[in-house]
Amino acid sequence: MGALRQVEDLLPALTRSEKAQLLRMVVQDLDDAFPGVESIPGVCGGEPCLVRTRIPVWVLEQARRLGTTEEELLRSYPTLRADDLANAWAYVRSHRLEIEKQIRDNESA
Helix, strand or coil, X not given: CCHHHHHXXXXXXXXXXXXXXXXXXXXXXXXXXXXXXXXXXXXXXXXXXXXXXXXXXXXXXXXXXXXXXXXXXXXXCCCCCHHHHHHHHHHHHHCHXXXXXXXXXXXXC
16 A cells, blocks of 8 residues: 555544644655755756756846846746746745855856
């Protein structure tokens, strides 16, 4: 039996409090999971990139800070989709210090 099936079988037996605790555990476990953003050693220096594109999130954020619109980004990077930008912006909100450091590091390089 798969793990998900086991959880489904156990769920009705849990109290509301236990379900809330389980939900908190799942959310905490997913805290670093950002759909559409991945960091792979050896790809773009291990920096977080949008899947399928190899475009680092910091590049998009820096362009946005410099006044580039989403429409301009989508035209400049034909492989990007609007969902990709939404994922990038969510990642930036949750990892602001990391992204700011990557921008600084790449500006000084």
